[in-house]
Amino acid sequence: MLENYLPIIVFIVLGLGFGAGPMLIGYLLSPSKPNKEKSSQFECGFPPFEDSRMYFNVRYYLVAILFILFDLEVAFVFPWAVVQSDLGWFGFIAMSIFLFLLVVGFIYEWKNGALEWE
Structure with a gap:
C-alpha cells in the first residue's frame, strides 16, 4: 500500500527541492553587504506617508x-x-x-x- 504513494512523495520532494533549492543556494552563497542606500525606498523615490493597513x-x-x-x-x-x-x-x-x-x-x-x- 505504501509503495503506491512513493511516486507522490518523490514528486513532492523534487518540487520542494526545485523551489527551495535555488533560494537556499542564493542565500548561502551571496555576499551580504548591508547598506543604507540598499534599504531605502526605490519604487517611488519618497518615504511612505501613510500606514500600509489603510482603508480600501x-x-x-x-x-x-x-x-x-x-x-x-x-x-x-x-x-x-x-x-x-x-x-x-x-x-x-x-x-x-x-x-x-x-x-x-x-x-x-x-x-x-x-x-x-x-
Missing part, C-alpha cells in the same frame, strides 16, 4: 467578484456545451442552477453599483 474601498472587492463571475463562468460553460448531449436532463438542470447563481451574483453587483464607472 469596497469597489476593489466587487471588481474581484465580477472577475470571478464572468471570467471563470466560461471555464464551466464551454466544457458543458461540448458534452451537453451526453449529460441529458441532469446536466441541463445542473447548469441551469449554476447560471441562476451567476445571475444572482450579477444582480448583487448591479445593485451595489459595481457596474457604474466614475
Whole structure:
C-alpha cells in the first residue's frame, strides 16, 4: 500500500527541492553587504506617508467578484456545451442552477453599483 504513494512523495520532494533549492543556494552563497542606500525606498523615490493597513474601498472587492463571475463562468460553460448531449436532463438542470447563481451574483453587483464607472 505504501509503495503506491512513493511516486507522490518523490514528486513532492523534487518540487520542494526545485523551489527551495535555488533560494537556499542564493542565500548561502551571496555576499551580504548591508547598506543604507540598499534599504531605502526605490519604487517611488519618497518615504511612505501613510500606514500600509489603510482603508480600501469596497469597489476593489466587487471588481474581484465580477472577475470571478464572468471570467471563470466560461471555464464551466464551454466544457458543458461540448458534452451537453451526453449529460441529458441532469446536466441541463445542473447548469441551469449554476447560471441562476451567476445571475444572482450579477444582480448583487448591479445593485451595489459595481457596474457604474466614475
